[in-house]
Amino acid sequence: MRGSAHRRKSALRAAALVASAATVVLGVQSAPAGAQSGSQAGAVALSPGQRAAAVQDAQSGAAATARAIGLGGKEKLVARDVIKDADGTVHTRYERTYDGLPVLGGDLVVHAKKNGDRKVTKAVSARIAVPTTTAELPAASAEKSALKTSAAEKNTKTDAPQAPRKVIWAATGKPVLAYETVVKGVQKDGTPSELHVVTDAATGKQLFADERIETGTGTGDYNGTVTLGTTSTGSGYDLKDGGRGGHRTYDLNQGTSGTGTLFHDADDVWGGGRQSAGVDAHYGAATTWDFYKNVLGRSGIKNDGVASYSRVHYGNAYVNAFWSDSCFCMTYGDGAGNANPLTSLDVAAHEMSHGVTSNTAGLRYSGESGGLNEATSDIFGTSVEWYANNANDSGDYLIGEKIDINGDGSPLRYMDKPSKDGASRDYWSKDLGRIDVHYSSGPANHWYYLLSEGSGAKTINGVSYNSPTYDGKAVSGIGRAKVEKIWYRALTTYMTSTTNYAAARTATLSAASDLYGASSAEYQAVNAAWVAINVR
Structure with missing residues (x-):
């Protein structure tokens, strides 16, 4: 997450990465040109054990797969994830090595149909080869x-x-x-x-x-009185959710390292003082887990049934929240003057969703792929807020509206018209990859709103919106529930580390075709929403 107080330009995060590295889809064997890898073939839910076994099987056959898709003799595949469809299609995500060295930008997804036909989605199309693996510089x-x-x-x-x-x-x-x-x-x-x-x-x-570092019963500051998953210790209760992978919530007590102290309470009635931020973070993690599990069929961030953990009260007057792959955890500051902890529900879900992105497409946090990474967290953060149906934090298309990070009561970002925050873009343009990823996320956020609700002025759940389109043509929505599934399938099945906006369009069209058919109204609506943000 980031507010106007944290805007900065970074030449290190320029558009160079994504501008030249759009996802390339290559046909292999007898797959017909332009064919989709599935047709109304939604993924089958796998248990953590089944998924682990599928990944192991994929790794066992990795050498044969590498030969089948035409990789060179020095290239090897490392299986990362497997998705199985109801029609028998299997999508296997791989990292790549060359002569034993990791290939950054070498990730790919093999889409294998039941009849043996294959297609490959690659992060880059270049042939992987270098003259030597002996470095000239130390x-x-x-x-x-x-x-x-x-x-x-x-x-x-x-x-x-x-x-x-x-x-x-x-x-x-x-x-x-x-x-x-x-x-x-x-x-x-x-x-x-x-x-x-x-x-x-x-x-x-x-x-x-x-x-x-991607920034991003108890009574809490934002969510009111909610049910919490806790664990009895014999001398009281800990904020440890045994029903959701063992998620724990810790108090850093204004520290900036370590895990801090696990929240403990004598009577299992939480809230007030330092506990309130812990309640909100713990509830946010639980609700996000439930959304991914019940709506998208994903068991935890890594889809392995294991939870991350949360840390609250980070630093002194720290006005941010962040996800870290290194600790596999979410961390929340207490806001300006330590008065507004950044533990609102959409922020919690936003941060956890960075972890999901890291463990699926792995969108690089730079250029257009970085904007799509941030948009993914905004999209699912918003989706979780609607899923929760909590009267204390009603669903809307505003990001961070509860935490007052700008100090004037305004949201951090607006999905119906992103430019209302003064920095985000409404539409794609050639220079989009050169701006901060929190603002290059704008067009994808706009696409999500338009595809969910449609263009024009309207009031939804008590909030007024007025969403424009690039060419002034009206767009009709298909509802959040369908859009969530389309984006999730695109993320997990077709996107790679270098996916840019053009490739995201291709990925979502493939996902819509898989879920609803290539001639469906949903497929046409997905395309219309991309046109509405100037991606064709």
Whole structure:
């Protein structure tokens, strides 16, 4: 999450990555050109155990799959996820290595039909090959350069705790041998930093830099009296939800490291004082878990039945919240003057959804793919808020309307007309990937609103909206429930780390075809909504 107080430009997050790396779909074997990988073939829900077994089976056959899709002899596939459809189609997501080195931008999805036909969705189309895997520059040179990059971002307390690793950088065109260095520290606003810097191993030129910290019964501050999942300890109760993967909520007590202290209560009636923020965060995590489980068939962030954890009361007057893959956790500040904790429901769901994106498409947090990453969290954060049906925080198409991050009662972002926040874009344009990802998310948020509710002036659940279109033509909505399923299937089945807006359009059309048919009204509506934000 980020408000106007945290706007900043970053040359490190330019559009270069996505502008040249749109998703490429390649036909293999007898798949007809332009064919969809399924037809009204929604995914079958797999238990965590079934999913784990499917991933293991995919890994066992990875060498044969690599040969079947035409990869080179030095390339290997590492299975990450498997989705099975009712019609027998299997979608397997892989990372790639070359001569034992990770290929950044090498991720792909193999769509295998029951009759043996295959299609492949690749993050990049370039052939993966480099003249040598022996670096001309020492790793120490890459580390020194990465530390300078972090310092240029005004990060403090910087350190590279692990030596740079050799990789193949392929996300922006011709593959090159490179180093990836992870620099940890603290950003200007107090958010932790985990900056991944990619450096050419022959020239020392910086190729890419990516910030991985994605910002984003009890009575709480926002949600009123709600039911909480707790665990009896014999001497009281802990905020540990045994029914949802063991999710725990901790009090950092204004600290900025570690897990803090697990919330404990004597009588299992929570709320008041420091507990209120914990109640909201714990409730937000539970509601988000339930939404993904009951609506989308996903069991936890990794779809493995295991929960993340939450930390509240981070830092002093910290005006943000963030998801971190490193700790697999959500963290919330207490807001300006420590008066408005950032633990509202849509914020909680927003942060957890960053974890879902990381464990599915892996959209890089830069350029257009970064905007789509942020939009995904806004889309599902909004979806969870509607799903909760909580009278204390009614469903709407406003982001962060409860936390007053701007200090004037206004929302953080608006989905019906994103530009109302003064920085986000309503429509796609060629320079979209050059702006902050929190604002390049605007067109995708706008697409979600238009496809859900349609264009024009209307009042929904007590909130007035007036959504425009790029060409002035009216657009009709198909309802949130369908849009949520379309975006989720596109994210988990067709998007990759480098997906840009044009590729997102292709992915959602494929998803709509799978779920509703290629000649359905839903398919046509998806296309019309993209046209309405200037993506054709």
